[in-house]
Amino acid sequence: MAEKSKGKLLAEQLLDEGKHFCEQMDQQELERADLFCEEYKEFLASCKTERECVDYVVPLLKSSGYVPFVPGTKYQPGDKVYYNNRGKALAFATIGTRSFADGVKIMAAHIDSPRLDLKPRPLYEEAELALLKTHYYGGIKKYQWPAMPLSLHGVVVRRDGTSFAVNIGEDPADPVFCVTDLLPHLADEQAKRQVKDAIKGEELNVLVGSRPFLDDQVSQKVKLNVANILFEKYGMVEKDFLSAELCVVPAFPVRDVGLDRSMIGAYGHDDRVCAYTALKAALEVKSPAYTLVTVLADKEETGSDGNTGMNSAFFRYFIADLAAAHGVPERVVLSRSQCLSADVNLAFDPTFPDVTESRNTAYLNHGVVVTKYTGARGKSSTNDASAEFMGKIRSILDRGNVQWQTGELGKVDMGGGGTVAMYISALNVDVVDIGVPVLSMHAPFEVVSKSDVYMTYRAFVEFGRDADDRI
Numbered sequence: 001m002a003e004k005s006k007g008k009l010l011a012e013q014l015l016d017e018g019k020h021f022c023e024q025m026d027q028q029e030l031e032r033a034d035l036f037c038e039e040y041k042e043f044l045a046s047c048k049t050e051r052e053c054v055d056y057v058v059p060l061l062k063s064s065g066y067v068p069f070v071p072g073t074k075y076q077p078g079d080k081v082y083y084n085n086r087g088k089a090l091a092f093a094t095i096g097t098r099s100f101a102d103g104v105k106i107m108a109a110h111i112d113s114p115r116l117d118l119k120p121r122p123l124y125e126e127a128e129l130a131l132l133k134t135h136y137y138g139g140i141k142k143y144q145w146p147a148m149p150l151s152l153h154g155v156v157v158r159r160d161g162t163s164f165a166v167n168i169g170e171d172p173a174d175p176v177f178c179v180t181d182l183l184p185h186l187a188d189e190q191a192k193r194q195v196k197d198a199i200k201g202e203e204l205n206v207l208v209g210s211r212p213f214l215d216d217q218v219s220q221k222v223k224l225n226v227a228n229i230l231f232e233k234y235g236m237v238e239k240d241f242l243s244a245e246l247c248v249v250p251a252f253p254v255r256d257v258g259l260d261r262s263m264i265g266a267y268g269h270d271d272r273v274c275a276y277t278a279l280k281a282a283l284e285v286k287s288p289a290y291t292l293v294t295v296l297a298d299k300e301e302t303g304s305d306g307n308t309g310m311n312s313a314f315f316r317y318f319i320a321d322l323a324a325a326h327g328v329p330e331r332v333v334l335s336r337s338q339c340l341s342a343d344v345n346l347a348f349d350p351t352f353p354d355v356t357e358s359r360n361t362a363y364l365n366h367g368v369v370v371t372k373y374t375g376a377r378g379k380s381s382t383n384d385a386s387a388e389f390m391g392k393i394r395s396i397l398d399r400g401n402v403q404w405q406t407g408e409l410g411k412v413d414m415g416g417g418g419t420v421a422m423y424i425s426a427l428n429v430d431v432v433d434i435g436v437p438v439l440s441m442h443a444p445f446e447v448v449s450k451s452d453v454y455m456t457y458r459a460f461v462e463f464g465r466d467a468d469d470r471i
């Protein structure tokens with residue numbers, strides 16, 4: 001090979017040339033990534049709501065030595081505790097060797113995803129069909145939801161306080177449900193609507209029955225038949241819908257995408273992909289220097305409000321109570337803490353290149369994406385990670401040989417969005433967004449790359465293990 005020219009050497013030394021990840025990884029690491037993702041696929045298949053995530057993770061924590069957190073206890077290095085917030089959010093920690101006065105390390109992901117929630121009085125009959133009224137949850141493109149198989153998940157609390165879980169439509173033997181759409185032959189008027197109203201919120205009605213209960217003395221026979229099926233299966237009556245959280249989500253399974261099987265298509269990568277990778281990293285880092293706190297939050301997709309969201313004090317209380325037993329005040333531990341806001345960002349889509357700025361967007365297979373700020377327009381409503389903290393994260397990732405890239409959430413004037421980062425930074429914690437790039441974000445079928453998922457896991461492990469006290 002010819003000797004490298006001076007310009008070539010300079011370019012290698014000075015310039016930032018993003019490289020395709022697969023060109024940098026050896027076959028063994030690719031195999032590790034694929035193997036890691038097989039387990040991730042199992043997790044995704046079992047976890048389509050925040051409750052199902054918590055139900056999946058708690059036994060895993062217990063079998064890994066985590067015990068329920070007891071405020072007032074002075075935990076020792078290596079101790080592992082978890083706090084289950086109402087079955088919908090989790091905080092867990094591995095106690096480090098350093099004092100709480102040095103702060104803790106936090107990984108915060110969310111386990112809720114956009115979907116259709118049932119309204120409090122959902123069941124009705126019209127034109128001899130039984131349907132359920134829904135109210136969508138989070139940012140969806142409503143037109144994406146009709147004409148595909150849907151499943152029903154959630155919990156119902158009966159009047160006497162007993163409750164039961166619902167999961168219909170995942171087992172291949174189960175029936176599924178659907179939102180109907182208009183046939184194209186008669187859709188001329190619908191086609192004149194703006195895309196955001198192609199299907200309206202009140203048109204997202206879920207079809208659940210069509211056979212009547214045979215009895216001449218009653219009207220609404222199809223509705224009664226459905227109500228009777230629910231009563232026979234669960235002992236529930238119509239009023240029990242009032243004290244329920246029932247969610248309609250896509251019923252299709254998790255699948256490999258591509259002839260090369262390099263990607264995973266599924267419902268709910270945002271943000272279960274970061275929740276899972278953070279969880280696996282937390283289990284891997286057994287004796288951290290800094291106490292490693294992982295939060296799996298609910299309600300991010302609706303703005304993080306509510307007592308199971310990151311805006312709730314539950315997260316603050318957890319850290320404050322951990323530190324208080326060691327005589328360290330909340331403001332001291334939080335002010336010195338560091339956090340990865342573990343959430344997805346968009347991956348560049350060649351079919352829709354106009355919404356991104358090519359030099360500052362993330363690409364599939366280029367590794368975990370670090371997002372300095374999100375927000376909209378002039379950086380409104382966002383955390384903007386400091387140069388110092390970006391420097392710290394950069395050195396952690398480079399030292400660990402983690403393939404990473406940076407990204408923005410689209411062009412400056414195009415739109416925007418947010419994560420939990422701003423709520424955690426409001427507690428005077430150093431925060432940056434980091435996670436997996438996603439194609440078709442918030443669609444019923446989102447796509448991620450297996451190597452990016454693995455690199456995100458590796459990034460979280462390096463962050464958890466980092467013992468350097470420089471910020």
Ligand code: MN
Binds near residue numbers: 110270271300343344
């Ligand atoms: Mn998210």
Ligand code: MN
Binds near residue numbers: 270442
């Ligand atoms: Mn989201």
